[in-house]
Amino acid sequence: MTSVITGDIVKSKTQSNPKIWIEVLKKGLSTLNNDNAFWEIYRGDSFQIEIPDTNNSFINAVYLKACVKMIKNLDVRLAIGIGNKTYQGKKVSESNGEAFVFSGETFETLKKDKQNLRVKTNNSKLDEELNLYFKLALTFMDNWTVNSAEIVKLSIENPKALQHELASILGIKQDAISKRQKRAGLEHILELDNMYRHKISLL
Numbered sequence: 001m002t003s004v005i006t007g008d009i010v011k012s013k014t015q016s017n018p019k020i021w022i023e024v025l026k027k028g029l030s031t032l033n034n035d036n037a038f039w040e041i042y043r044g045d046s047f048q049i050e051i052p053d054t055n056n057s058f059i060n061a062v063y064l065k066a067c068v069k070m071i072k073n074l075d076v077r078l079a080i081g082i083g084n085k086t087y088q089g090k091k092v093s094e095s096n097g098e099a100f101v102f103s104g105e106t107f108e109t110l111k112k113d114k115q116n117l118r119v120k121t122n123n124s125k126l127d128e129e130l131n132l133y134f135k136l137a138l139t140f141m142d143n144w145t146v147n148s149a150e151i152v153k154l155s156i157e158n159p160k161a162l163q164h165e166l167a168s169i170l171g172i173k174q175d176a177i178s179k180r181q182k183r184a185g186l187e188h189i190l191e192l193d194n195m196y197r198h199k200i201s202l203l
Contacts, residue, residue, distance in 0.1 A: 001203065003057035003082045004092075004103040005049050009068060010075040010116070012045040021045075021071050028067035031157070032060050040092050048092050048103070054082050054203075058196040061117060062189055063156045065141060069149035075142065079107035080119040082200065098122065116142060121203055130199065133192055140185040148184035151177065155186055 015021060022041065029039040029049055039049035049064075051057045061078045068076040083098025102120040110118060117134045120127055144152070154166055163181075167174040181187070 001054055001083065002085045002097070002099045003051045003054040003080060004099045005051060005057065005061055005064070005078055005080050006103040006107040007047055007061075007064065007076050007078040008043075008107075009045040010077060011073055014073055015071070018044075021068065021074055024067055024071060025064075028064050032063065037090065038092055042093065050085075050092050050095065050099075054200050055197040057082065057200070058119075059156060059189075059193045062141070062193075063153065065117070066144070066149045066153035066156065069144045070146055070153065072146055075116060077107070077110045078117050079103050079110060080117075081106060082119065082121045082203065121200075123203060126199060126203070130196065133195075137185070137189065137192055141189075144184060147180055151180040152184050152186055152189070155181065 009021060009025070012018065012021065025041060025047060029041075029047065030036065032049060032051065033039055038052075039047065041047045049060075051060050057080045061080055064078065065076050068074050081099045081101065081103025083102050085095060085097035085099060087094075087096040089095040102122075106118050106120040110116065115135065116138055119130050119134070150170070151166070154169060155161075158166065158169075161169075163177045164174045167177045170177070
């Protein structure tokens, strides 16, 4: 079983210099998997990445969202597909299987339904439950400021770092880290990630 995230950049055409977000996206994707056979950017502002460890698929999607939202006025739509892989291509777009089909099908529904994150597995009851949680989480994730996105990105990159260590990296006071994490809803995201990992592991 594997997982696939299909996404695109929201409001990419508002940026006069697309190189800025393309470089940010490339760096984010390569951080998740430094083998670029597992990810691809295509059609200008669309992308796909395979996450072989399905348990990491939600927090990896959150990470990509944080990377993109560090650029003012941009956001990202993300569809997670979880299932089998029946063919390994030279590029991720050439691979096939349930995970790829589920991700692609779900991605097509995002713009129409005005939702920026969804998951699809072979268990429709689980999908319904997880997507409700995602919808609730998006009420604050979609409204992240640049600072909120930055602290989420940094916290995911350094999961064992203490607040004073994160403060040192950003060159700000420790209490500012605590406030930013709270505003970003980081605690709720990590709680949701733990629950997601448990439920996905049962598939």
